[in-house]
Amino acid sequence: MVPSVDRMKSCSFLLSIAVIVAATVLFPDEVESAKILCFFPSPSKSHVLGPQRLLKNLANRGHEVTMVSEFPLTKPVKNYRDIYVQAENEFAAIMAEVMQGGNQSMITMIPTAIKASLEYTNKSLNSPQFQQLIREERFDLVILGFFMNDFIVGVGPLLKCPTILYYSAGLSELVNVVGNPREIASVPQAHLGRKSSMTFFDRLMNVVLNLMETLFHTYIQYQSRIYYRNNFPSEKGFPSYEEAKLNVSLLMYNSHFTQTSPRPLLPNAIEVGGLQIKPEPDPLPEEIQAWLDGAEEHGAIFLSFGSNLKSSTLQQEKLEAIIGTLGKLKQRVIWKWDTDRMPGKPANVLVGKWLPQDDILAHTNLKLFITHGGQGSVTEAMYHGVPIVGIPIMADQDTNAAQVVRDGWGEVVPFDELTEAKLTAAVQRVLSDGKYSERVKQIATLFRDRPHSALDLATYWVEYVVRHKGAKHLHYLGADLNFMQRSLIDVAAFVAVALYVIYKLSRFTLGKIKKVVCGRIRRENKLKFN
Incomplete structure (x- = not known):
């Protein structure tokens, strides 16, 4: 049976209304181009x-x-x-x-x-x-x-x-x-x-x-x-x-x-x-995609010290400690390295000057993120459910890494204490114990669950x-106030002074009344006895 024209018009009208309602809900209060x-x-x-x-x-x-x-x-x-x-x-x-x-x-x-x-x-x-x-x-x-x-x-x-x-x-x-x-x-x-x-x-x-x-x-x-x-x-x-x-x-x-x-x-x-x-990662460069896809058996590790701290400037003994740790692992490693060549690069390490960190962390074969603990890096690892081994160096990195440890989804090796033995032990703990991965996935669920x-x-x-x-x-009116005003210290001081003045006035007044009354009583008693 072919639908009637009236019914088709009716359906079209309802569909238009639905589209308008949906657009209003999803994109409220559109503004003109600014x-x-x-x-x-x-x-x-x-x-x-x-x-x-x-x-x-x-x-x-x-x-x-x-x-x-x-x-x-x-x-x-x-x-x-x-x-x-x-x-x-x-x-x-x-x-x-x-x-x-x-x-x-x-x-x-x-x-x-x-x-x-x-x-x-x-x-x-x-x-x-x-x-x-x-x-x-x-x-x-x-x-x-x-x-x-x-x-x-x-x-x-x-x-x-x-x-x-x-x-x-x-x-x-x-x-x-x-x-x-x-x-x-x-x-x-x-x-x-x-x-x-x-x-x-x-x-x-x-x-x-x-x-x-x-x-x-x-x-x-x-x-x-x-x-x-x-x-x-x-x-x-x-x-x-x-x-x-x-x-x-x-x-x-x-x-x-x-x-x-x-x-x-x-x-x-x-x-x-x-x-x-990004809720959906962008396609990775071909070399990185192939490197991560090939890590299906043992997984992959990503290492980055962020955009300010350059790996090539690492103290030699600390660089050797990291290379020594990574070279003994079964996992494939991607390392953000800022020069054309890495001395002593292990065979299981792929380097790149600027790497799409968010997209790499989203790859299903990534098992661990070794990071300096910057706010952005910790946030991205949390979102994608990737456990961390932190090597905090400065600023808020110690605080960020310590919170990861308290929350149970990573380990920390302080930069001053970085040795091959300590880094290897931390990496192996996170890779071998599933509690870190399970915990970060729970935290990722909380972090992602928001109305917008x-x-x-x-x-x-x-x-x-x-x-x-x-x-x-x-604009919040409290922003206009100084510390004394915000803390109501000026009000408390005013009340204290006012109470003190009232107390002194009351005491003075009562003293005068007492003096007048007592003087009258003494005069009356004196007249009685005379």
Whole structure:
């Protein structure tokens, strides 16, 4: 039987309604095409991967996006434009010294690292490419890479558009420009690690760690003010450094509550942990694909020290320890190596200068990730369910690796203690004991289980800020308060003084009343006896 025309029209109408409803649910509040600039002055390619993925998604949704960084895309994307800016990288010398076993203490490295970050940002900001861009074009929104370079917040007022900050690690006081409550009594500082509850001594240590973080941030701000005044002087109509920070519309940071401890969050402090991770991996280069596919019997291992720490600069004895360990394994190994040749390379090792880490970790034959423990690396391993042997070297890597051990899905060999025997023992434990693989798969399930992907969430909030012209209604009034006001110390002091004044007035008044009454009684008694 052939359906009637009326019935076909009816079905077509219902189908159209269904499509409209589905589009409304999946893509709410579409915005008109916006011009979005992402200024990301970082010498670390891994820090840029998240924003690049976000911009590509925005470009696919019809926005006109521009990325200013040292790392242009390898393949062009419609509506996506790269502005290549390379500044002198002072971090390279610092990283090379660390890999040679030099001083890794953050206390002594802090001033050098801050200066390097500020200088890199300043040179990128004043590069001919960026200066020409801001002279000739106007934008609806700017997304800024935030990393020990607080003065970068002046770019928003410079372009006269709303500002979003992106931070490639977890939320801390170093980036908390939106005034998110710290909750020191209940939220462990990152170096204390995730805890289900804190003892008195944990809370005491938490106070100390938060105080150190505040002092660190105070020093960064002190240095940043100098660069802010030089680049955004008040004489030219720019707001003060403090006002520019308060004008930030949104803070996105690359972490998720399953990686840390749950904490209260303002609506403009957005968790986008795993933003750089693709739900479906891209095809691997042929050589890497064949290498991993051929590791079906014993599995494969991936080794990388990230984008800043270069394996070729490793101290010789530590390099020999790693090579000695890997050369005795049955597994095939892929090693991120930054030069054309590796001395003494074992036959079971394949090297590459830049490797698609996220796609490699997604391969089913990968059994272990040997990593420095950077935030991005740990997050990607967690997402793909790959256990870790960490060799933390500096910064937050010790904290990240220690949390992996506490959570039961990896082992750690401290860089200072790295020997062939210790590394071999850690690798064999993780490879031979299935508990590590089982545990990381449980954690991966928690990390992946969320109502919206990190990419969808970040995209929504970027468009939200554009749609509402900076979304000033998200501003938290607590961000305007100083420490005394936020802690209600001024109120407590006022109440204490008021109570003291009332007490003194009451005592004075009662004293006067007592004196009058007692004097009257004495006079009356005197008259009686006379």
